[in-house]
Amino acid sequence: MIKGEIQLEGKRVRLIPMSLEHLDGLFEASNQSEIWKYSPSEVSKPEHLEMNKKIELRDQGLGYPFVVFDKDVNEIVGSTSYMNISERDRKLEIGGTWLHPKVWRTSVNTECKYLLLKYGFEELDLVRVQFRTDARNERSNRAIQRIGAQLEGTLRQEMIMHDGHFRDSNVYSILDKEWDGIRDKLLGYLSNG
Template sequence: MLETQIILEGKRVRLIPASYEHLNELFMASNHREIWTYSPSTISKIEHMEKVMNKWMESKEQGFRYPFVIFDKNTNEIVGSSSYLDISLHNRNLEIGGTWLNPKVWRTRINTECKYLLLKYGFEDLNLVRVQFRTDTRNDRSNLAIQKIGAKFEGSFRQEMILHDGYIRDSNVYSILDNEWVNVKEKLLGFLLN
């Protein structure tokens, strides 16, 4: 199980452990239909956010998930969320996922900096040997972003999950291994310097 207070800070973002005190701000950030196109859930009411938060906290208690809120230091507001998922410290691997951002910060450095902070902590503090990502095969923006940072495509899970609109999703799987981290880190830092 991960420690209870992991706070990761970059130039633009601060990743803070998600808690019920963030509920209203998370709902405000998440209440945009275009966020949920490729997702198993959708958030359009505060009750949806409460249900999601309950699931997060239950999974966190069980040691399977560690949810973060993404705080934009430029605007002093929560703009999204990301998580460590399917945590297996025994096998020294996990997934970075459940990531969503308010559309107003799409195509900014925020997602890149979040990935950098999460990967850096994973490989350098948790001593992981593998980090994986999964995304809808149709989600070109997400697939390209994952490939751009240097994650390797491993294949697709066919009919892996049913989305909120009933669509049966195929997911692409990518990974970064510990011996690839140095190159990925260099690439991410290069993006963040520009």
């Protein structure tokens, strides 16, 4: 589905294909415990970023991990990915997203989602994009709802977290027929902030 290397760029962020040369920058950005509160993994060592596994999934056409580079501060501030890619069904999931707390409540996440959705619907010709998040993670649930994704339901005890908690995951989606309205909403958010 995704051919070659893609780099997505907006006013503030650049989404760069993940490579091992980004390890130091990613680990430095990830070294904040509050990032991992609702994550299945906890990053306390560079190998916990599982970069080799993510790059291997990209090579298999099943995922596409990006490094989030904030042009305002000229540094890596997180990561996001296309996941669970299905070329046959023209769908994928946007996930594995984490950002340094210093860019929370800024335009960084909104612009990342805009760039990923735009490329997905307009270049990859997707019919569905999905998001999953911990049902307890109010900040992420609000952010996904704010962009216009529809809540489809909750997967109960979908995964076991790094602390042993059984996570319930909320599943959201955006369909191709909804993209025009969501694109306009996201562009409005980005022009105001």
